[in-house]
Amino acid sequence: MSLTRNLTKLIRSKPVSDKDLEWAALFVLDTLGCALGALKTEPARMLQAVAPPETSDVPRRAFYLGGLAHILEMDDLHRDSVTHPGSVVIPAAWTISEHRNLNGREFLKSVLAGYEAMCRVGNSVGKAHYRVWHNTSTCGPFGSAFAAADLLKLDEDQTVWALGNAGTQSSGLWQFLATGAMSKHLHTARGAESGILAAQLAAEGFTGPEEILEGEKGFYAGLCTDPVPENVLANPDADWQLIRTSIKPWPCCRHTHPAIDAAIDLHRQLGNREIASVSVGAYQAALDVCDRPVPNDRYSAKFSLQHTVAIALAEGKVIQASFDADARERVAEIRDKVAVSLSEPINNAYPKSWGSEVSLTTTSGSTLSEVRSEAKGDPGNPVSAGEVEAKARLQLAEAGLSDRRIDALVDAILDLPNNYPVLDLDLLSDISINEKTRVARSA
Template identity: 50%
Template sequence: MPDLTLTQQLTELITAKAVLPTDLERAALLTLDAIANALAGRATDPGAILVRWAGATPDTDAARRAFLWGALTHILETDDLHRASVVHPGCVVVPAAWSVARREGLRGHAMLKAVLWGFEAATRVGMAVGPSHYRIWHNTATCGPYGSAMAVAALLQLEPAQIVHALGNAGTQSSGLWQFLEAGTMTKHLHAGRAAEAGLLAADLARFGFTGPPTILEGAKGWFAATCPDADPGAVTRDPTGPWQLLQTSIKPWPSCRHTHPAIDAAVELRPQIVAGTIEQIDVETYPAALEVCDRPLPNSEYEAKFSLQHCVAAGLMLENVNFAAFADVARAGLADLRERVSIRVAEPYASAYPRAWGSAVTVTVRGGQQLTVRRTHAKGDPEAAVSPVELIAKARMLMTYGGVRDPDRLIDDILALSDDSPLPDLPCKHD
């Protein structure tokens, strides 16, 4: 396809991929994970602000509903993550697809096909941006609009030329900077919401003939030129006959930044071997991105603790459960002394393996000089160390209960039934 633009090639690749019943079943599970995260997100301070905002605009349209649900989904740091692209696709794609599927009166198969298409677009663009992009730009925010646009294009059955216009106008809206981490603000949730809304708007406009730049990715004044100094454009269309990227997406078991997870896994395995009060030193080996995003020895808030390798490793070593309470004020105060003993460095093989694999090692030196080490090549929830459907459903039940859902099992069953082409269920919120 040498004469086609990258977005034209991406459109051809995605629209040609076969959708198997097993793909729909997996898409239903990841849809469940995203919806459960959104419902739980309402029970947080940022979530309460978002819900109050939505309540003040009762005539919210599909794009604004996608914004709301996208933002809610990304609050608790328990939503999915695609490693090779460093994109959280579910918090962008599922809210956009759900909002439009509800608006258009569509059923389960259409919804889940849209989710597959959306994950594919967001992650393929994400795999192409290069590591330098991620140092300043938040990939979920910047690559997400391509995914929400592609998902909505599937639901609206847009023609290929219309999809290219939608992707062009989705890409020109891409934004989202990591500066929020310096102050621990709520901006990251805004990123997911805007990415969901932007792509939805782009696809809706394309249906009416609104045009967008077909070379938005590779053009001389396009996205790669502007934000990606070491872009890999070939990644957009690499391995076209491989499995859907949704099947390569990881599920998060711990409520913290995914970069902390392999170290948490190692710490949790070490915990039964450690006698309280005997730890003298903790050494963590990881990859550069984890150090850049999560080197935070003095977290001053719950949110900062979720982006602190020091805190997360201390929690894994000392606490029975690395749950929401593990990042609250009491836990942060109780783990302060242990955090001071954590040293973090970049090391092989983890540096070279990233982003294909997100690994880490934790070595604990105890009184007397004995050293205990656990290494992780992959984090729990990665395809190579996958959580089972039973574990994912249990996670969804926990999140829904946290979010105040009265009958989580019924809603779980209704969402999973989308793979049987059931209608979309009502969500326990007037803004669904």
């Protein structure tokens, strides 16, 4: 029996508790906060021009929402698979649910299932895959396809076909990092869209390869040099993968977060003493993506261990403005003192643990150091429900949404476990969310 068929059976046999649905609603709030919070950005304008949400079909609307969700670099991260499942799975599930007027619990169950499929495939690709391929983009279509298959009520065979045709659409290369190109947003956009198309085709009887993962000319053969296929089905009785997913407190690459967490603590200890040198020990994947001594723009600064550590040490916080030109200039002197290198203990623990070692020497000769194995927002060091809501509210306010609209949107999402309907976001409409809320609640 193929991996995708067994995966389908595994996911559909997992029990769902009310607590699981409450967790899923928090991740929906986080993802939509990231997406709507990006509405005023230039990449959002470009996505809207190509995929205007008010006239697009369901797959292309998911494309738009998936692209939006990844712009701010604040979307969630599943450490074991090194994927951002929320920005792929939730746009796909939301757009189908709003189109079909589905209820909250049905929607949230599909989110759990989509995370499970995407993350379990991601768990199996091996470390080498990430050096060239963006796991979120290659594994994402499996997640969006499974969420869509659940919402479209596909049977087992149809779901296996959907997963097969999702996998044959897998793509997404890291080359964009060399110039700071915008392709990363395209990765989540296409991941969300591809899965819906695969499921819609399967619903019509359009077949897909059952052995898309393990086949002689399949996903592992083409994209993975050190796959671990058994991880797809490992620990079937474990918590949902969504529960093992991290929520980001800082608007930059997750690989920088353990070092930021440590550096913020060092900022508090440093006081008025001057820094002579800083060393950062990281795992290899963090160095591959985030060793950028002199970032020349906001985007590259978000992928710079040197800059993120410098700003955290200097200011004790990392916010969107921390990557602007004046912020980059402000901490240039400290950034030049930051040296990054491979830490064998940290690297050996990756990807189960995303850690960092940060130490500094002051001009007076004293030393300070901090080690992190769990960054803020990881399952072992989680953010609270209140912190997730506060993060979403801040992003929505920065995007210009009114307090009334923010209140209505937050309330509607957090009420999804109680079977509140999935609303049409009407991202560019003059109809406010709270107006639609009043109509839905009176129906």
